[in-house]
Amino acid sequence: MVDIKTIKEGDILMMNIVGDVDASSSIELDTALQGAIDSKEEKILVDCSNLNYISSAGLGVFMSYIQDIKANDIKMVICGLNEKVHNVFEILGLHQLLTIKSTVTEAKEYLSEV
């Protein structure tokens, strides 16, 4: 249902999410984000260009790390949301709580500036 690949590009951990994140697959997103935080990554780029669908289970995972990200001074940016997925973030107001950029290029620029 979902495939999450992480690779390191310089000082940025690139996390590429492919497929659907719903109640049956959100555990994989949880594991990937927890792993990134545990390994003390300082810059995380979550590329959602191939994220087809996200439900509250996936949004809940992102929300549950907001505190840890702040506490550990981690810079995390989410990018590449399609219109439907972006709408879900907006319905809950999460676009104001998380850093979201349109493209991978913009996300990298943001991370290089912080």
Next chain:
Amino acid sequence: MKYNRKVPCTKEQLKEIRGFVNNSLGQHGLSDVDISAMVLAIDEVCANLIIHSHHCNPKEHIEIIINVGLHDGVEFRIVDEGVGFDINEYDEPSIDDLIKSKRKGGIGLILVKKIMDDIDFIKIKNKNTCRLFKKIDIS
């Protein structure tokens, strides 16, 4: 136009349910964003029932009935048997509280209430019906 689908209570069926809702609504000239919001709301209600009311038991089933064009909108009925869960009695947490508590669950029903215009819960003997209505122009 009426559509219905009955599925076993497993989390793997959620993708099937989303496909069914998407395909049913896709035949009525609605925008992709409107369709995807309604797909999400139905996914949330079904996930809640499958996981919490039926404990992912594949021998139990839920039925989804979609009535497009009824009362100038779309009516969804999600029917199951058992204890039942009344969304309207669920006291949803605030987003701030969820972030502070690092809780991963609890926002699904907030989404449902934000997306749908009307939600009712009807229990007759052992049969529960969650009725959700979205007011929207149907071409």
